[in-house]
Structures are given as C-alpha cells and as structure tokens.
C-alpha cells in the first residue's frame with residue numbers, strides 16, 4: 001500500500017517553525033516510503049484566512065524545498081462535498097439537528113455547572129420530532145456510549161471515555177462545516193494513511209474518530225508530534241525570537257540548515273547531528289520521533305548554518321549570497337558573478353550567515369568613495385600609516401600586476417625602511433580597501449582588486465586624512 005500523508009495549514013499567518021516541522025515529518029515520511037505528500041489549505045475560517053498568508057506558506061514550503069505531489073487543495077472549494085456528507089449523516093441518524101438558542105444553551109451550561117457536572121451539551125435535541133422550518137439549527141454528531149481508543153504512533157495507546165465528549169457541532173447554523181468535520185472528510189477522501197501533526201490536535205482525534213465511525217470509514221493511523229518550546233520551556237513564541245520560517249531566510253540561513261535543525265529538534269538517529277537532505281529522506285522513521293517537547297536553540301541552528309555554508313562550493317555559495325549582496329551594493333555598481341565566486345573561499349569560513357558574508361563582500365563591489373571607514377581603525381592604522389602608504393603607492397605604480405610574488409619584495413622594502421611590522425601596514429591597507437579591520441589575506445585582496453583599484457582606494461583613504 002502506498003503511504004499518503006499531508007500538511008494541512010490554516011492560512012492565518014506565515015509559515016511557523018512548528019508548522020514547518022510538521023510539514024517536514026510528513027514530507028520525509030512520504031519520500032522515505034515512496035508515498036505521496038499532499039498539501040491542503042484549510043481556509044474555511046473566512047475571517048482569519050488570507051491570500052497573503054497562503055502565499056507566505058507556499059513561499060516557505062518552496063524555500064525549504066518541500067515539494068508536494070498533490071494540491072494545494074483549498075477547503076473553501078470543497079463546500080459541496082462537506083454538505084453532501086452532512087446530509088448523509090443526518091439521513092442515517094448519526095447526526096441530528098439542534099435548534100437550541102444561545103440563551104437555552106447558556107442556561108443549560110449554568111445548570112450543569114451548579115450541579116457540579118461538566119458544562120457540555122446535554123443532547124436534548126437528539127430525539128426531537130419537530131423540525132420548525134423557519135428556525136436556524138446546527139448539526140450535531142450523536143456520540144455513542146462507550147469509549148474510543150487509538151494507538152498513537154508516538155504517544156502510545158490513548159483512551160477517551162465518550163462521556164467526556166459532547167455531541168459536538170459538525171455544521172453551524174449558516175451551514176458551514178466545522179474544522180473537525182472538514183478534516184475528516186478530506187483526510188478520508190484524499191486517502192490519507194497516516195496523520196502526522198502537532199499534539200495540539202490530540203484532543204481533536206477522539207472526536208474525529210467518532211466522525212470516521214459515523215460515516216463507516218476506516219480510521220487512519222495518528223502520530224502526534226510534541227510541541228516546540230522556547231529556552232524557558234514555555235511554548236515557542238515571538239518572545240523567543242523569530243518564529244516565521246521566512247524570517248530565517250531573510251536573516252541569511254540556508255534551507256538545509258533549517259531542515260536539519262527542525263528534524264533534530266524532535267527526532268534522533270543515535271548521536272548524529274548533521275543530516276543531508278538525502279540522508280534525512282533515507283533515515284527518517286516515525287519511531288524515532290521523541291516523546292518530549294523539543295527546545296528551540298538558536299545557537300545550534302547558527303552552528304548548523306555555518307557548517308552548511310562551509311560545505312557549499314564557491315559557485316553555489318556566490319549564487320546564494322548574491323541577493324543579499326545586491327541589497328547592500330548601490331544600484332550603479334555591477335556585481336560580477338566571477339568576482340563574487342573568487343571571493344567565496346576567503347569569506348566562507350568567516351561568516352555564519354549569508355547576510356554576514358554579503359556584508360564582508362560588500363566593500364569589494366562598491367566604489368572607493370562609497371566605503372564606510374571604521375573610525376577607530378582609520379585613526380589607528382591609516383592616519384598613523386600615511387607615510388608608508390604613500391611609499392607603497394609609488395612602488396606599486398611600477399609593477400605590472402599584483403600578486404604575492406611581485407608584492408613580497410615591495411613589502412620587504414617598506415618594512416625595513418620604516419622599521420615597522422607587517423601587521424601595521426596590512427591593517428592600514430585593510431581599512432583603506434574595505435573600511436574594516438578584517439579581510440582575507442592582504443596579498444589576496446590586492447590581487448583581487450587589481451593595481452588600479454588598489455591605488456585608487458589607498459589614495460581615497462589618504463585624501464580623507466586632511
């Protein structure tokens with residue numbers, strides 16, 4: 001049997017870290033088993049669902065590279081289907097119309113509370129024989145006696161007494177179906193074999209099983225994944241940092257790092273920390289999902305990101321850095337692809353984020369006049385080094401090209417002549433070239449910039465002194 005699993009977000013906000021992890025587990029399960037991964041947008045809450053949010057979710061899925069095989073299906077386009085099954089349940093008697101008014105229900109609950117009972121619907125319309133034509137009604141499921149038991153693939157066996165579940169609403173008075181109902185209808189019709197979702201839904205599962213039973217449908221397997229907590233062990237929220245997946249893209253994270261991080265957050269394979277996407281797809285099992293909540297740890301995510309940045313080849317990394325660099329290099333400057341690639345080996349060990357690498361690369365793609373000098377560095381190295389920088393320019397003018405071989409004797413001369421250490425002139429040059437006190441090896445930078453640009457930048461820095 002081919003496995004079929006789904007991710008079923010409600011489009012009421014961006015793609016959340018927790019949602020992305022749920023999607024990841026489903027996606028990996030489908031890829032691991034050669035099954036299908038279905039995307040379903042649960043947009044029946046018209047007040048809270050937005051198209052913007054649908055787009056944000058799709059964008060997040062695409063960035064993470066979680067491709068779906070079917071969908072996206074939209075529940076709002078399936079209203080006729082839900083209606084049909086509501087009718088069917090009414091006909092079979094598994095559901096019934098409830099005409100109780102809000103006042104009646106309030107009074108009923110009050111009374112139950114006073115009697116020390118659970119304030120749930122008491123089923124008073126179950127055996128109604130009159131059906132007033134002009135009065136609004138909701139449709140409720142007739143919950144049988146007994147109990148429901150299911151074997152959660154993560155949490156183990158769960159039993160809920162039916163007395164705990166009231167005859168809950170399947171369709172509201174305007175005819176619109178409720179969440180539990182649409183989920184069951186879709187999961188069944190879309191052929192889901194396993195429901196892997198956050199354990200905030202575990203309380204819905206017994207209700208949903210009652211709906212499956214009422215319709216005579218086979219109940220799928222459930223796997224409820226423990227939630228994600230922040231460092232203070234409370235539910236992950238904005239207080240703990242960004243919770244939107246795309247915010248991590250904007251901060252300069254790689255999708256591989258994000259996926260690896262989300263995977264390890266509540267799943268393990270011995271002590272292994274680093275999983276390529278191929279490995280994830282090969283090794284993933286529901287059995288290895290942990291039972292306790294994962295604690296979000298931004299340092300670990302950053303560590304993984306640094307790892308994946310180092311692992312990229314220069315071409316791919318340049319490609320990834322480009323959009324971030326483009327944002328901080330003014331428009332009239334061209335960013336040569338080849339030049340950016342050449343810079344990568346010198347930057348990839350220094351930046352943990354694509355944005356950091358872009359920032360380090362920025363000075364090499366702007367004009368000398370656009371450089372922003374680190375003030376302290378400028379004083380300490382450029383102002384102090386005026387004389388030997390001038391000397392260096394005049395000597396470099398005589399060279400045909402700049403590389404370690406041609407530059408070494410020039411530097412040796414200057415060090416001797418001014419009796420200084422290499423670091424001093426190197427720092428003075430770094431600040432002149434980039435505005436910053438750190439850069440790749442100074443000969444490499446000079447070779448990268450070329451003679452003309454080196455002279456221009458040192459001259460521009462010297463001109464700033466007065």
Ligand code: GLU
Nearest residue numbers: 008009010042183197201
């Ligand atoms: N739409 C639900 C949510 O976003 C998920 C439903 C489900 O996975 O069963 O929380």
Ligand code: ZN
Nearest residue numbers: 098099100125
């Ligand atoms: Zn009623």
